Amino acid sequence: xxxxxxxxxxxxxxxxxxxxxxxxxxxxxxxxxxxxxxxxxxxxxxxxxxxxxxxxxxxxxxxxxxxxxxxxxxxxxxxxxxxxxxxxxxxxxxxxxxxxxxxxxxxxxxxxxxxxxxxxxxxxxxxxxxxxxxxxxxxxxxxxxxxxxxxxxxxxxxxxxxxxxxxxxxxxxxxxxxxxxxxxxxxxxxxxxxxxxxxxxxxxxxxxxxxxxxxxxxxxxxxxxxxxxxxxxxxxxxxxxxxxxxxxxxxxxxxxxxxxxxxxxxxxxxxxxxxxxxxxxxxxxxxxxxxxxxxxxxxxxxxxxxxxxxxxxxxxxxxxxxxxxxxxxxxxxxxxxxxx
Amino acid sequence: xxxxxxxxxxxxxxxxxxxxxxxxxxxxxxxxxxxxxxxxxxxxxxxxxxxxxxxxxxxxxxxxxxxxxxxxxxxxxxxxxxxxxxxxxxxxxxxxxxxxxxxxxxxxxxxxxxxxxxxxxxxxxxxxxxxxxxxxxxxxxxxxxxxxxxxxxxxxxxxxxxxxxxxxxxxxxxxxxxxxxxxxxxxxxxxxxxxxxxxxxxxxxxxxxxxxxxxx
Numbered sequence: 001x002x003x004x005x006x007x008x009x010x011x012x013x014x015x016x017x018x019x020x021x022x023x024x025x026x027x028x029x030x031x032x033x034x035x036x037x038x039x040x041x042x043x044x045x046x047x048x049x050x051x052x053x054x055x056x057x058x059x060x061x062x063x064x065x066x067x068x069x070x071x072x073x074x075x076x077x078x079x080x081x082x083x084x085x086x087x088x089x090x091x092x093x094x095x096x097x098x099x100x101x102x103x104x105x106x107x108x109x110x111x112x113x114x115x116x117x118x119x120x121x122x123x124x125x126x127x128x129x130x131x132x133x134x135x136x137x138x139x140x141x142x143x144x145x146x147x148x149x150x151x152x153x154x155x156x157x158x159x160x161x162x163x164x165x166x167x168x169x170x171x172x173x174x175x176x177x178x179x180x181x182x183x184x185x186x187x188x189x190x191x192x193x194x195x196x197x198x199x200x201x202x203x204x205x206x207x208x209x210x211x212x213x214x215x216x217x218x219x220x221x222x223x224x225x226x227x228x229x230x231x232x233x234x235x236x237x238x239x240x241x242x243x244x245x246x247x248x249x250x251x252x253x254x255x256x257x258x259x260x261x262x263x264x265x266x267x268x269x270x271x272x273x274x275x276x277x278x279x280x281x282x283x284x285x286x287x288x289x290x291x292x293x294x295x296x297x298x299x300x301x302x303x304x305x306x307x308x309x310x311x312x313x314x315x316x317x318x319x320x321x322x323x324x325x326x327x328x329x330x331x332x333x334x335x336x337x338x339x340x
Numbered sequence: 341x342x343x344x345x346x347x348x349x350x351x352x353x354x355x356x357x358x359x360x361x362x363x364x365x366x367x368x369x370x371x372x373x374x375x376x377x378x379x380x381x382x383x384x385x386x387x388x389x390x391x392x393x394x395x396x397x398x399x400x401x402x403x404x405x406x407x408x409x410x411x412x413x414x415x416x417x418x419x420x421x422x423x424x425x426x427x428x429x430x431x432x433x434x435x436x437x438x439x440x441x442x443x444x445x446x447x448x449x450x451x452x453x454x455x456x457x458x459x460x461x462x463x464x465x466x467x468x469x470x471x472x473x474x475x476x477x478x479x480x481x482x483x484x485x486x487x488x489x490x491x492x493x494x495x496x497x498x499x500x501x502x503x504x505x506x507x508x509x510x511x512x513x514x515x516x517x518x519x520x521x522x523x524x525x526x527x528x529x530x531x532x533x534x535x536x537x538x539x540x541x542x543x544x545x546x547x548x549x550x551x552x553x554x555x556x
Contacts, residue, residue, distance in 0.1 A: 319490030
């Protein structure tokens with residue numbers, strides 16, 4: 001008899017206690033649209049269909065928590081960037097708002113409820129919260145560095161860190177102030193919030209950049225929300241081993257890491273102080289065999305689940321060409337190896 | 341000699357201004373331009389490449405080093421024409437259709453360039469026809485494709501198939517790379533080589549060039 005609910009498992013993991021098994025999550029992302037039979041455009045423009053896609057994904061592959069993915073350029077678009085939505089691929093940026101640095105002075109922090117696309121996302125969050133029963137729902141916000149990179153262009157921003165550090169700090173100040181407004185607004189829909197820093201991976205930045213231009217702003221944001229009793233999680237894509245110590249140093253309470261990063265290192269470094277999510281490699285959801293998926297899940301659980309404070313999760317959003325049977329392999333393996 | 345060492349140090353530090361000034365001085369002093377290129381600029385790029393491979397340098401340092409090297413190259417290029425330096429091979433390089441990520445591809449291009457390859461960059465979001473166009477023009481040794489997204493990865497296979505259908509596959513070696521790409525994947529789609537980073541890509545390209553020579 002299974003008497004534990006999804007919420008019980010998540011709460012237990014947050015408190016360092018034990019339910020029947022390790023809680024699981026899958027970042028469905030755009031793949032949820034595919035599961036629900038909606039087009040990319042429908043997924044990214046209709047709040048109803050966006051929420052329904054996640055509800056359908058949850059019904060097909062019940063997780064213990066779900067993130068309403070939104071789209072990663074949502075905030076950049078709110079500041080005037082043009083985003084293209086290809087038929088069968090994730091959206092990408094067509095224009096940069098801060099091609100010229102001087103244009104930063106012209107940017108203002110908008111009222112999120114007066115920006116169409118942001119309203120779309122807020123409505124999707126509300127709908128997901130009421131439509132998905134029994135599973136804790138979270139929203140997503142771009143981290144300040146990722147938004148800075150989306151506004152300025154990552155390569156330019158990297159050069160700016162050397163050529164014009166003052167500008168980078170000004171831009172980070174702006175995106176940090178915006179994150180305070182936006183995260184609070186998403187939170188007001190009644191769901192949790194995770195902050196995604198796709199562009200803070202060491203696949204693209206250096207430890208020096210993290211320490212100088214990102215860490216202070218992460219610390220500020222996390223503290224700002226802690227004072228308001230809101231505990232936001234942080235997700236960084238790709239490889240973060242060289243900055244792991246600094247990331248933990250920000251006081252982050254929940255950290256989600258991607259397949260290329262070392263779960264073992266994070267478990268050792270965080271010493272039970274941080275709730276960890278991750279880090280089953282996403283390519284396995286598209287191309288892995290049952291055996292490969294089982295082995296990856298088992299390794300994650302063996303590495304991280306012993307002291308609770310762990311949510312077994314795909315390292316990042318699963319690929320658009322994922323396979324249903326592979327998600328089943330993932331959940332089956334979690335059930336098989338995740339019992340406490 | 342120590343002058344050239346200063347140039348390579350400037351490249352490693354990513355200091356474009358310093359590299360430009362030192363290169364100009366070296367030229368004015370009459371140091372052989374090929375020597376400035378090899379023992380100054382390229383030596384510096386090789387050093388930063390090694391640091392990168394040892395995870396002691398990261399992508400930003402590579403980008404800065406590449407920019408510093410370009411500052412020197414701009415001064416050397418007009419003088420190198422006619423100096424008899426021939427490329428060791430010709431590469432067409434691009435990020436495949438459906439993917440607009442350029443940083444990794446650009447770094448591979450710069451590193452290949454430093455190693456003596458001529459690089460034709462077809463940019464990002466490059467459809468198979470673009471690669472075919474260049475290869476059918478003749479003289480291409482290697483086709484290099486990049487993809488950062490799992491969604492755009494299959495386009496690498498499509499491009500290889502398109503080269504095959506156009507009867508051009510056997511003329512070239514194909515290498516692929518990008519955050520989501522693996523050696524296994526390269527083999528599964530019939531690519532000749534895979535590299536996990538820009539420095540490795542140079543070694544792989546040289547290796548493929550040798551194989552290509554053996555084919556003849």
